[in-house]
Amino acid sequence: DAGVIQSPRHEVTEMGQEVTLRCKPISGHDYLFWYRQTMMRGLELLIYFNNNVPIDDSGMPEDRFSAKMPNASFSTLKIQPSEPRDSAVYFCASRPGLSGQETQYFGPGTRLLVL
Amino acid sequence: EDQVTQSPEALRLQEGESSSLNCSYTVSGLRGLFWYRQDPGKGPEFLFTLYSAGEEKEKERLKATLTKKESFLHITAPKPEDSATYLCAVNYAGNNRKLIWGLGTSLAVNP
Numbered sequence: 001d002a003g004v005i006q007s008p009r010h011e012v013t014e015m016g017q018e019v020t021l022r023c024k025p026i027s028g029h030d031y032l033f034w035y036r037q038t039m040m041r042g043l044e045l046l047i048y049f050n051n052n053v054p055i056d057d058s059g060m061p062e063d064r065f066s067a068k069m070p071n072a073s074f075s076t077l078k079i080q081p082s083e084p085r086d087s088a089v090y091f092c093a094s095r096p097g098l099s100g101q102e103t104q105y106f107g108p109g110t111r112l113l114v115l
Numbered sequence: 116e117d118q119v120t121q122s123p124e125a126l127r128l129q130e131g132e133s134s135s136l137n138c139s140y141t142v143s144g145l146r147g148l149f150w151y152r153q154d155p156g157k158g159p160e161f162l163f164t165l166y167s168a169g170e171e172k173e174k175e176r177l178k179a180t181l182t183k184k185e186s187f188l189h190i191t192a193p194k195p196e197d198s199a200t201y202l203c204a205v206n207y208a209g210n211n212r213k214l215i216w217g218l219g220t221s222l223a224v225n226p
Contacts, residue, residue: 106158
C-alpha cells in the first residue's frame with residue numbers, strides 16, 4: 001500500500017487567497033483525521049470523518065476552515081481566506097474502523113506558508 | 116484538565132548512551148497510549164501501542180513501558196539514526212476516538 005497521500009507537499013500563498021489541501025487515505029480505512037502542527041501547539045486535531053461523515057469538527061479554528069470527504073478515497077481541507085497565522089504543517093491520517101484498531105497512520109504533510 | 120506531558124523537551128546523547136523519555140497523562144479510562152517517531156519534514160511514524168499498566172513492547176533499541184500514570188520509552192545504546200522527535204498520544208473513554216498529543220521530545224544522538 002502507498003500509505004496516506006497528501007498534496008501539495010509545499011504551498012506558499014499570499015494572505016487572502018484560497019488554499020486547498022488534499023488527502024487520499026489508506027484503502028479500507030474508515031476514519032480520516034486532519035491535523036495541524038506548529039512548534040508552539042504541537043499536533044492539533046482539526047476534524048475527523050468516519051465513513052465519509054464528519055464526526056467532530058470542534059478543532060476547526062474558525063469559519064475560514066472547511067473540510068469535505070466526498071468519497072472513501074479523497075478528502076480536502078480548504079482555507080478561505082488564508083491568513084499568516086495559518087502557516088503550519090497540515091497532516092492527514094487514517095485508521096481502520098475495527099474496534100481496538102486505534103493506530104493512526106499519517107501522511108507526509110503539507111507545509112503551508114501564508115505571506 | 117485531561118492532558119499529556121512529555122519530558123524532557125530535548126535530549127542530547129552520545130552514541131551508546133542509554134536513556135529514557137517520559138510521557139505522563141492525566142486522563143481517566145485509558146484506552147491506549149501511542150508512541151510515534153517523527154523525522155524532520157515527515158509525518159509521525161507509528162512505533163508502539165500500550166493498553167494496560169505493566170505492558171511492555173520492544174522494537175530494536177526501543178522499549179516502551181506503561182504504568183497507571185505514565186509511560187517510558189527506553190532507548191538502549193542509541194545510534195545517530197535514532198535522532199528524531201518522539202511523540203506520545205493517548206486515547207481514553209469519552210473522548211470520541213480522538214487522541215490527545217504531547218509536544219514531543221527532540222532526541223539528538225551524537226556519533
